[in-house]
Amino acid sequence: MAGGDMGAPRQARHANKPHKARRRLNVRIDMTPMVDVVMLLITFFMLTTVFNTPQTMEINMPSEEGATVEVPESNLLTLRVSHGDRIFWNIGVESPKTLEFAQLRPFLLREIAANPKLITLVKVDRMSPYKSMVDVMDELNLANISRFSLAPFKDFDRDLVDAVATP
């Protein structure tokens, strides 16, 4: 029944009868508003999709809190970042010396070349900005020092650094 109905216009189109063509025209739906809406939605979702994921630095911490490594003092490089965003370094029990941030990477490369067994200990003052800690860690990574220790910056360290900063 329905098939017979479908067949009739198809044959009619081949015959190119104007009357039948006008009847087919009524079946067409104007899709323009729909396309408008769809395009709008596409643009919206394309714009809101986040493609760039931020970069990260990965840190692996030792699993045990009490994990200790015995290091001879002569192999221990201590980097202290004070609240004034100044960097101090010392090896072993020497008194700290100040260092410019721009000099940090060449300094680290030089020290690690001089003593490959050097262990780096980083102490960051609680008052100093987070950025300086990330910067120092970034410099360490760039100098291929992938293992280092993070230790709390104690009052003792502050006294030590203040003694150097104010002669």
Add this chain to the structure above:
Amino acid sequence: MVRKKLGRLSVFIDMTPMVDVSMLLLTFFMLTTQFRPAAEAEIVLPSSNSAIKLPESDVMTITISKDDRIFLGVDSQRLRGELFGADNALKGGVHVENMEQLAALLMQARTLNPKLRTVIKGDQGAPYGPVQDVMDVLQRVKITRFNLVTDLEKG
């Protein structure tokens, strides 16, 4: 009269394939999109040369704002509802009052989804103190692997 009708017919473009493609794109973007919840605090990231990408899913973010407030957020809305209660499911993260609360939430989150990766997102001007406390808490709850979110250094 009839000739005129036929002439108009040829102008009519068949939009069906275009609609097909558009609908396909639309479904794709609607299904893949993840609405970013409103940021709880404006964070200016510090920059570094590290090029490790942030994982796309199963991320737990500890945000440390410039005025050293700490927020905890997870990326899945379902987990947010389970963790912080249904009221907070649409929020990006909740304000964490103290380190004990943070430790409890971290452990709870880890049991709900063991695949969660932890990232610390600190403002570059935030003091280091709270960051150190957060890292101590992470170590205490045995999350020894975490990432620091940074921007790629320019120049």
